[in-house]
Amino acid sequence: MNKGTYLLLALAITACNKNTNRDYAIITGEISNNTASALTIVSGDSFNSKHSINISSDGHFIDTLTTDNANYSLYIDRQPLQLNVKPGDSININYDAKDIFNTVKISGKGSEISNYLFGKKQIFAKHLGSPNETFSKNEADYKALLQRIIKDQELELVNTEGIPADYVSNEKRNINYDYYNWLLRYERAHIYFTKEQDFKVSEDFLNEMNDLDYNNENDFNFSNSYKDIVALHYTDKSEKKAKQDVIANDVAFIETVSAIENETIKNKLLFDFTNKFLESSSNAKILYTLYSENSTNEENNEIIDKKYKRIAGLVAGNASPKFIDYKNHEGGTTSLDDLKGKFVYIDVWATWCGPCVKEIPSLKKVEEQYHGKNIEFVSISIDKASDFNKWKKTVTDKDLKGVQLFADNNWDSNFVKDYQIKGIPRFILIDPEGNIVETNAPRPSDSRLITLFNSLNI
Structure with a gap:
C-alpha cells in the first residue's frame, strides 16, 4: 500500500467515523524504522481467528475489525500487544521498530483500556526478573513480589482515566485471579529451576484460594486467569x-x-x-x-x-491410511504396502522437534529388543523439503535404525492429514494386514508399549 492509497483509505474511514452506529472498529498506525511487511492480529485466545494487516512502504497500516470479541492481540516482532476494541472505536498505534515497547503510543476513541493493558504488562516487566530468579525465591519472597505487582496494577487501573466502571470492577477481580494463577505455578516451576525434586509448598500456601467460587460465569467470561484456574480445578x-x-x-x-x-x-x-x-x-x-x-x-x-x-474411520480394525513412495534414507522409496506381513510401528517426527529427539534413545532400545521379530520400526520425517539434507545428516550422525523415510510434503502429506496429526511425536501401530491397531500408540519411553506388543504376541 503506497502513501497515497493509505491517505485515501484514511479519508474514507474518517468519513465513516461520523457514523456512530457502525458495527466495526478501526485500527490504524505508523511504525518508524519498519522492516516488516505485515502484522498479525489474533481475536481472543484462538490462533484459529487471526489475520494479517499489511504495512505500507512508509510504515503505515490500517484495518477494520468486526467482531463480538473485544479482546485482541496485535503481534509486533512476535510479542503480543493486548488491545480491547469495540464496535465504533478508532484506535491508533505508533511505535519505533528499533525500540518497540519503550515507544508504543496508543491513542484514539476507545483506547483507554488498551493503554491500561499495556501499562499492566510494563509493570510485570518492571518487577519480574528472569524465570530462574523469580521461581527460585522462597515462598515468602515470591508472594511479596506478586503482591507488589498486584498493588501497582491496581493503581494503574484506577489512575487510567476513561475506563468504564464495570470494566474496573471486573479487572480488579481479574488481577486477583492473576495472582492465584501465579501461586499455582510456583511449586512445579520452583522444582524445575532449583532442581529440588522433593519440594512441596507449605500446607497453607494456597489458603487464600480456599473459598474460591468455581462457578462464576461472569468472571469465567471476563478473565483468562479465572478460566485457567477453573480448568485446573476440574x-x-x-x-x-x-x-x-x-x-x-x-x-x-x-x-x-x-x-x-x-x-x-x-x-x-x-x-x-x-x-x-x-x-x-x-x-x-x-x-x-x-x-x-x-x-x-x-x-x-x-x-x-x-x-x-x-x-471416525481411524478406529482399530479399519484399513490404515497409506503413505506411498516416501524417500528412504538407504536409497529408493518405500510405501506402506511394501511392509505388509509384519506389524508396523510408525514414528512421525522431525529434526527440529525436541520431544521427538528425546524419544530416540528409547526407540533404539525397543528396536534392539524386537530385532528379528515380526515388526518393522518406521520413522517418517515431516521436515520441510529444504531440510532434506539436514534430515539425512541427522539420521547418519545419530545412527538411527529401522526404516528411515522422508514424507513427501511435511505437514501437508496425505498420510499426516489422513491421520489428523496436529502435533509430534506421534506413534502409530498397524497390523500385518495393513489395519489400524492404535492411532495413538504409546511412546517408546512408555512401558505400556511393551505391554501392548506382548498382548499382540509380537
Whole structure:
C-alpha cells in the first residue's frame, strides 16, 4: 500500500467515523524504522481467528475489525500487544521498530483500556526478573513480589482515566485471579529451576484460594486467569476420579466436567478439551459420545461433529491410511504396502522437534529388543523439503535404525492429514494386514508399549 492509497483509505474511514452506529472498529498506525511487511492480529485466545494487516512502504497500516470479541492481540516482532476494541472505536498505534515497547503510543476513541493493558504488562516487566530468579525465591519472597505487582496494577487501573466502571470492577477481580494463577505455578516451576525434586509448598500456601467460587460465569467470561484456574480445578478432580474409577484420564475429565451446573462453563470446558484431544485420543468414540450427550452449545457441537466424522474411520480394525513412495534414507522409496506381513510401528517426527529427539534413545532400545521379530520400526520425517539434507545428516550422525523415510510434503502429506496429526511425536501401530491397531500408540519411553506388543504376541 503506497502513501497515497493509505491517505485515501484514511479519508474514507474518517468519513465513516461520523457514523456512530457502525458495527466495526478501526485500527490504524505508523511504525518508524519498519522492516516488516505485515502484522498479525489474533481475536481472543484462538490462533484459529487471526489475520494479517499489511504495512505500507512508509510504515503505515490500517484495518477494520468486526467482531463480538473485544479482546485482541496485535503481534509486533512476535510479542503480543493486548488491545480491547469495540464496535465504533478508532484506535491508533505508533511505535519505533528499533525500540518497540519503550515507544508504543496508543491513542484514539476507545483506547483507554488498551493503554491500561499495556501499562499492566510494563509493570510485570518492571518487577519480574528472569524465570530462574523469580521461581527460585522462597515462598515468602515470591508472594511479596506478586503482591507488589498486584498493588501497582491496581493503581494503574484506577489512575487510567476513561475506563468504564464495570470494566474496573471486573479487572480488579481479574488481577486477583492473576495472582492465584501465579501461586499455582510456583511449586512445579520452583522444582524445575532449583532442581529440588522433593519440594512441596507449605500446607497453607494456597489458603487464600480456599473459598474460591468455581462457578462464576461472569468472571469465567471476563478473565483468562479465572478460566485457567477453573480448568485446573476440574482437571485435578478428574485425575482423582480416573484413579478411583480406573478409567482413562480423558474420559474422566469429560465425565467430571459434564456434572458442572453452569451451562456456559460446562460447555466451554467440554468444547476446549474435546476439540484439542479428540483426534489424538484412543477413546475418541467414548469422548465424542459423552461430549454429545452433555454439550448444549449447538455451534460448538457442529465443530465437534465435523471433526469426529473426519476421524471416525481411524478406529482399530479399519484399513490404515497409506503413505506411498516416501524417500528412504538407504536409497529408493518405500510405501506402506511394501511392509505388509509384519506389524508396523510408525514414528512421525522431525529434526527440529525436541520431544521427538528425546524419544530416540528409547526407540533404539525397543528396536534392539524386537530385532528379528515380526515388526518393522518406521520413522517418517515431516521436515520441510529444504531440510532434506539436514534430515539425512541427522539420521547418519545419530545412527538411527529401522526404516528411515522422508514424507513427501511435511505437514501437508496425505498420510499426516489422513491421520489428523496436529502435533509430534506421534506413534502409530498397524497390523500385518495393513489395519489400524492404535492411532495413538504409546511412546517408546512408555512401558505400556511393551505391554501392548506382548498382548499382540509380537
